[in-house]
Amino acid sequence: MSKANNTVSGSLIFFILHFSFLMFYSCTAPIDIDTDDSDPVIVIYGAITDEMKQQEIRISRSSPYFQNEPNTPVSRAIVIIESSDNKRYELFEPEANPGLYVSSSEWAVVPGVTYNLRVSVDFDGDGNPENYDASTTVAAKMELDSVKLDPMNIMGHKNYALNIYGEETPGRDHYLFKYILNDTPVTTKISKYVIYGDMGINDLYLDGLTIDYFDHIDNWESDSDDQRKHSTYLKPGEILVVETAKIPEGYYNFIDQCQKEMHGENPVFGGPASNITTNISGGGAGFFCGYCISQIPTTVPNF
């Protein structure tokens, strides 16, 4: 199930999916699909944050879906980020890491400022550079009072519900949650990101709103390989840091669509397969965004 949720419907949809998969208990088999290959497009992805660091942008080339080689990086691009408060950052490509572009100095985004990304590169090899642009406006931090892990049994499994406490701000907001467990980031991929809209909770005090569930370490033994791949296991006494951010709606949609589309069409609760939206101009793919991060630690309680 995608972790993209509109708050009021997310947990309810979970149960439908749960039951429908019981109903549609089914089998899988390999299948060969013969398709034409789409023309390659430039893929630009980067999230700049308010952490004081060398900010990064990654540029690569799309490939045929079933190609047996990894996608290739795009090198020798000119990458510049300019801000509405008249700052300019050039990013360079380290030799050891082709396709990755990092700022020469450490800097952090500022709430309320708009950042414009400009990429210039001869992508199609015709000797003339193509230009790609994207922009993002950084929202204020998401301020939470606290987070708490509450032990609970669900269908005979030991789980922890992650509940958040704090004021939700007026207006239409979108949130991103990531986790760091014992100093190790555990949400390093888009498929693991947890995102929420504020439908139904706008401008309210969040008094223990459940945003996610974790497995107790005791479940490891009984879980299947597939469950292990998709779960995060917590041990009492461990420190879980919840990283929160208020993100632009476009980036929220991008994450939501990535999570929904990466496994293809959902024949019961999804619509037709559709391309993931982007804010990269010129026919590119990917996304460029900026946001401010808050971190709140909590200790995993005994069950």
Next chain:
Amino acid sequence: MPLTKNMLSIFLLFLCLSGIHSQNLILEGSVRDTETKEILPGASINVKEIKLWAVTDKSGHFSLTLSKGKYSLVVSCLGYESKEIKVDLSENKGIVIQLASTTNLNEVVITARKADEQLTRINMGVERMDIKEVRKIPALMGEVDVIKALQLLPGVQAASEGSSGFSVRGGSPDQNLILLDNTTVYNPSHLMGFFSVFNNDVISGLELYKGDLPLKHGGRLSSLLDVQTKNEMSQKFNGTGGIGLISSRLMLEGLLGEKTSWLVGGRRSYADLFLKLSSDESMRKSSIYFYDLNVKMNHSFSDRDKLAFNIYYGKDNFGAEPGDFKYGNAAASLTWNHVFNQNLFGKFSTNFTNYDYGLASKLEGSKAQWKSAITDYMLRADFNQPVNDTWNLNYGLSSTFHHFNPGIVNMEDYPEYKVDGTNALEHAVYMGNEQKVTDNLSLKYGLRLSVFQNIGKATVFNYDSNHESTDSTVHRPGDIYNSYTYLEPRVGLVYRLNKESSVKANYVRNVQYLQLANNSASGSPLDVWFSSSPNVKPQVVDQFSVGYFRNFSDNMFEGSVELYYKGLNNVIDFAEHANLMLNKKLEGEVRTGKGKSYGAEFMIRKNQGRLTGFINYTLSRSERTIPEINNGKTYLAPYDKPHTLNIVVSYELSRKVSMSASWVFVTGNPTTYPTGRFEIEGEYFPIYSGRNEYRKPNYDRLDLSLTYVPNPDSKKWYKGEWNFSIYNAYARKNPWTITYDQDDVTGLPYAEMIYLFGIVPSITYNFKF
């Protein structure tokens, strides 16, 4: 409204004209089964002396306009012994004719209809199935299902494997009007679509109108599925039932006094009962079941007045420790049949229907409830006036109040979140005539005037050209703030070329004011219906069709070829990544454009003998062109399936044993495949082809069944039979959907298909007493 006024004038004019021919004598009556007293629709009555004929209607009634004199009537019906009776007609007369069945529980009758009906009936694209025919078709898990049987007819396809949703001539499932005893059933499925809500014990048959809807019905583009429960119940107490792997069922019927008959039928699945045996406590607390109940009462006040009361109630329940999910239909109707005089019949009814679902999270800290519903209240009056032997008038009117409740969510400790409900009225007035112009040529022509009105209280959002809401308008309760009026002409002809063949042609216009907010491939119970509005225009279809019909070997074989073309306007699709659930601005996700469907349907049917069945082949195409979808380029509709071949055969080996088989071949659904990929943080995401540029693999399946009657001549108070069936007999892996994942070692993406069924054997015991 001038249009409405003109229609009413025409309506009144026809009423006046209809009295002109009343000097002839009327012979009317009904045809019944001698033993069970069940009425027999489709029986033919031939007046030998003047070569005039009539066919009994759904209520088993017929009416003939004759001059004074003596006549010989030959009454016949498939599966019954023909009978000749003498009538001396000196005044208007009513008679009851009884026919003796030629068969028993295992009768080989496929359908009780006139032998050459397909040659003479003016309607095109009409498919009829008698419940006896449906029961012979091998069924998934032994659950005899009228909708699954329907999906074997030409031009009809399952929305997806095992689904109760169906597509007619390339249309989407929400373009089908599904009626149970003239009451709309919004979601005809149990168990997430695997079974339909129609209990075969209480159903007498079904009719599917593929576009050429009877004038009294409308509101859908593609079809009308008219499912009828038993028309008239047995005159003595009896029952039928069955015990299957999924569910068991029981139907009882009988008399209350001399003038009131009753019927009660119910089913319940019981997979959840086995969960109670689980060692896992949480599984013991789980439930997965459905049930439904049909209740029917008929009361005859006199030969002229009859009252019928029907109720359907069904529910699906999926419950477990974290939450539960329920959905179901409720439908009820009260119908008064009145004979005004010998050539004017009236039917007045009030109908109620409701479809709702509810989800509940019971987890501590996340308790929440979500409810959604659609409710209709309908009043209608329908009149049939056989003016003489060449004119048969039909006219009437109806009015429906729709209430849509898209969704209310209550979360513990948070305010209620509600997508405001909306209301609408849908009215129709119609008049039509079936006219026998010559012995060989018959016409039907009629007009339906439909009016749709949105009623406050409502908040209507206004949208700019990018479908972004700009502002909103609030309408007070009771305000009619938007109306649509459409004329829907429906005309047709049949020309009898000779005794064995005829040609037909027709044109119909249908208008659809309600649609489903669902764009998934298989459909789901989370149905949200929404109506036309200032932002959403009604969908309109113009359908043209021609056909050639031929019977062979004294009507033992029926053959037909039908060609059709449908042009659609304002056809609805949804924006890419549309948010269709709990969305207050749902109309902002709607995209409209044009569509077209065309095709040819070939059918050969054998109705008589020990070997019966049919073979049909459909060649078709269905496309849509919507500016904001697929960059404005025309794309295949989701249910475009160019080639469909169905073969259904039943063979009676002996009076104890009969066998059936069905084989289905369908071109794979149009689909959108990834043609490219991009990578972010080690994960691959698809870049898709244009909308529906590819197809899933073709679908084919063989089903088999065998029915064994241990003692067909039993004199005991009950009779029983065993049914053994195998679904997907050669274990074809038909893809239900195709998913993508990444290899654990290489990290590269690959595709795999999910298929729902291998071989599914089942056994059912049916009984009758």
